[in-house]
Amino acid sequence: MTNQANSNDNDDEDGDNSAPPIPAGSKNYMTPQGHLRMKTELLKLIDVERPEVVQIVSWAASNGDRSENGDYIYGKRRLRQIDGRIRFLTKRLDLAEVVDPSIHHGSDQIFFGATVRYETQAGDEHTVTILGIDELDPLNGKISWISPVARALTKAREGDTVILKTPGGLEELLILEVSYPAPQ
Structure with a gap:
């Protein structure tokens, strides 16, 4: 297979670029x-x-x-x-x-840059920060804005329950807290 037929933003011949591709038509x-x-x-x-x-x-x-x-x-x-x-x-x-997430400081609605604490149906609490594709670090709670969790949470507010589609079925997530960094 040629490199041309298989090229995207992540390809280089020694494979040291591991970020996921940007969805077509997205910023x-x-x-x-x-x-x-x-x-x-x-x-x-x-x-x-x-x-x-x-x-x-x-x-x-x-x-x-x-x-x-x-x-x-x-x-x-x-x-x-x-x-x-x-x-x-x-x-x-x-x-x-x-995008500077501090523009939403004080808001309880979830947008890019939000740090969100939520609870699953099983009672497990998770904290994630919704960031760019090139900033993700899932082991430290930094998820991409295109991830299924981020898409389910986006535009919801503190106290809302959202539905996350998982391979195991639908799961409800209760949003406990939303925060943004303070403006500098």
Whole structure:
């Protein structure tokens, strides 16, 4: 299978870009902090890491036989990884729609950037923060705005019960608390 037939924003030949694709026709929503983090990573790759690897590859290439030159082979592979990540970050930042969740500070309605505490039918409490696709960290309660849980919660208010469609059937979630970061 060719790379063209299988290409999307996440593909690079060494596979180090693991964020899910942005749904067709959707914007790449992200918080100001998420945008800054991605931009900082991009600039570090361009200004620091890539020039260092290029210097190593140039030095290794000047040593002669490249077929068994570990520094050269590893350096070229690392350069491909860096270039792939630069392309990925550039595309994602170009599509970014930065949304400051603090504009909803004090609201009890759920929108992008909300931190929501909810209870399942089984009585389990969960706290999630609804963020951009590139900011998700499910193990730490940071979920994407396109996730099923986020979609079920969005636009509901504290005290509401929403229905979440799961593989095991429908589940009711009771919204206990909604909060947003304070404006800075």
